[in-house]
Amino acid sequence: QVPLVESGGGLVQAGGSLRLSCAASERTFRTYAMGWFRQVPGKEREFVAAIGSGSSATFYGDSVKGRFTISIDNDLMTMYLQMNDLEPEDTAVYYCAADMFARIRDTDSGRRLWGQGTQVTVSS
Numbered sequence: 001q002v003p004l005v006e007s008g009g010g011l012v013q014a015g016g017s018l019r020l021s022c023a024a025s026e027r028t029f030r031t032y033a034m035g036w037f038r039q040v041p042g043k044e045r046e047f048v049a050a051i052g053s054g055s056s057a058t059f060y061g062d063s064v065k066g067r068f069t070i071s072i073d074n075d076l077m078t079m080y081l082q083m084n085d086l087e088p089e090d091t092a093v094y095y096c097a098a099d100m101f102a103r104i105r106d107t108d109s110g111r112r113l114w115g116q117g118t119q120v121t122v123s124s
Helices: 026-031
Strands: 004-007 010-013 018-024 033-039 046-051 058-060 068-073 078-083 092-099 118-123
Touching: 004 092, 018 026, 018 033, 018 092, 018 118, 033 068, 033 078, 046 068, 046 078, 058 068
Parallel strands: 010 118
Antiparallel strands: 004 018, 018 078, 033 046, 033 092, 046 058, 068 078, 092 118
């Protein structure tokens, strides 16, 4: 069973919006905090946003504050990343992640679960 399944990437013009989804198993959803990271070829993976189990807390990277919103649907066991006012600099492969709450904002950990990644391309 694939632990995390992402969807929703694509091509959008600058100023537009996209919503990414990440579906997880019930065990993963109930046990771990979840987050989004992104990576551009040749650069380190960058923290985007994270949310605690039960939406107890949310965190955002400085470059996306005020434009992106992370949320979860407990009934569907799905995490979302609503991305508004997209900029060409947001172009990257976006990865869904699950981990312990204390580590979810770290670039990686020994227990991290990763999705397969979804491409987001913002044209100028």
